[in-house]
Amino acid sequence: MKRIVLLLVGALLMTASVAGAQAPPDNGPEARAAMKKLAFLVGNWQGDALLTMGPQPSEANQVETVESRLDGAVLLVEGRGTSKVDPNMVVHHALAVISYDVAKKTYDVNAYLSTGHHVIATGKVHADGSFEWGFSSGGRTMRYIIRLANDMWVETGEYSMDGSTWNKFIEMQLKKKA
DSSP states (O other), X not given: OHHHHHHHHHHHHHHHHHHHSOOOOOOHHHHHHHHGGGGGGOEEEEEEEEEOSSSSOEEEEEEEEXXXXXXXXXXXXXXXXXXXXXXXXXEEEXXXXXXXXXXXXXXXXXXXXXXXXXXXXXXXXXXXXXXXXXXXXXXXXXEEEEEEETTEEEEEEEEESSSSSOXXXXXXXXXXXX
């Protein structure tokens, strides 16, 4: 009997704590409205990339595939660049998940490289509609700026060691595939 009473009291306490718990707020409408500002990225893009990460600049054929997921709550972005000299050589391969943080009023960018690197970055949409995201790592600040110009995806990647002098290391110009 004592065991049954203890089970009933435990069940009542659990029910009371669940009933008193508040569900998290539904941030979906605000987050989806913010994500619509990035809708111009959705689609399949292809074009040229210039990478200046070593002593010799290299040109690549770049493909970016952007999908809206979870009813517009996130974007899934996959970028893959192959060498123009050797199309079988992958020079850049990344995957990113972009979402909007209602509390912080910023975009969260979780980016992954095929090398195993992962960064958590923050993004924002500028008044001109361009999207900038970036992060700091190893004493340098990285930023990427994506804008739509003449129906082209134009992206510039830059780094800075001091926060004021910026050095370009990647530039892409992509056209949306039909």
